[in-house]
Amino acid sequence: MAYALVTGASRGIGRALALSLAECGYDLLLVARSGEALQELASEIILKHQREADFLAIDLAEPEAATTVAGWVQQQTPNLAVLVNNAGYGLWGRFEQLPLAEQQNMLQLNMALPVALTHALLPALRAGRDSQKSYILNVASTAAYQAVPSLTLYAASKAFLLSFSRGLRYELKDTKVSVTCLCPGATTTSFADRAGMGSELQKTAEKVSMTPEAVAAVAVAGMLSGQAEVVPGIINKVSAGLTSLVPKGLTERIAAGIYEKYL
Template sequence: MSYALVTGAAKGIGAAIAIELAKLKKGLILVDVDERSLHEVAQYIQDKYYVDVFPIVQDLSQPDAAQQIFEKTKWYHLYLNIVVNNAGFGLNTPFTEGSLDDQLNIIDVNVKAQLRIVHTFVPVLKRFSESYLLNVGSTTCYQSVPYLSVYAASKAFVRSFTRSLRYELKDSTVSVSCLIPGPTDTAFVERAGMKTHTLKTAAKFNMTPQEVAQVAVKGLFKGKAEIVPGFINKLNAVVTKFVPPRIVEHVAAQIYKPRPGEQEDKKAVALQY
């Protein structure tokens, strides 16, 4: 049995990708900081798909997180030929009004943790005749997004880094892909602090995590450079190349700018980008 490592696997896209891989009878190493949800997902997958699941509770913002995961998974390295860097979060707030520590934490998880995991596990992936690395970006990678600025910048980094790495590894056995989802029903909003007007706008175009995961896994095994689920998201990827940045930024600002007195809507549709 071959194994896949999936970060941010306790819910949303990460959990859905884990389930799609379990359907293919892949063993799983699931990583998340949310202990309760992680163990619930692990148990569900084991009971339904009869594959081995090894959950690891780990805060990826910690500098030694990748090494900790590496040490805990040494036994699996003979079988580990898929790595999915899904963990990430954002904050919907004016940059100068938000906590600097919180903004830096986005970089710790979305950028530094991904780099550390890639650097740590690519040598493991190279041992196989076929192996796969999937870094999860976002459609925000195609433009600047006021009031979601650090998150969008981190995802632009993910896309650029992944494409460069793909080229560097093109003559190796490692296939490198970047998943670029648009609005998706996940718990992203709870941490991002998105407000009702933002959610209502984005919800018109959202996909389910299951839909995104199905496209992601198919694209991964086909060796695609960029995997963009959904027609609207594909259109967005093209249109932003031709529309002046100031117009794109203005439109994005109207969606994400917090309105005075408006509260977070924890009951509204949760979205991940």
């Protein structure tokens, strides 16, 4: 049986990705901090989709988390076929006013964890069954395409993840491992609450938000078809495309006009 590992699987896009992968026939290894939520998801996968599912409750922001997760995965299966690096969050506010420790914790989860976990599990993804393709899906954001004042480090961390994905994809182009970067826009998850965004800003985002299920369906289809980048939704595609055509200073002023006025 082929297994898929999903980090940050307890809710939102991670949960939806796990369910979508189960529908595609993968057994699931689920990782996040909330054991209760993971137990519920694992039970749903087993009962509804008749797939195997196990979980590990762990704080993924801990420096040794990647080593722990990789060891656990290797104990669970010799046939890892999908790695989904989804765990991450944002912090809203001006860089100098946000506590440095909180920002460093975010960077650990958004950047250091997927790098370390990918490095640890890439040999397993390359091994697997000879006839079986393997996939890495890194979950970034449309914020990866431009600087976003008041989400400065979050956007920077997602730009890093996008660049890492594309570079690694090229390095692995002659192997069985395909790398895809998912860059969703506003999605109906707890992201805004976790980031500390005010209610007015959240209401603005809700007008163009996609559901996690819609994002996951597009993401998994794009991953399995070998796409380098997946940007779900027409509005998000247009927005991401325009950032390469419009002067950076203008896109930064537009982003600041959306996000900073609510600070």
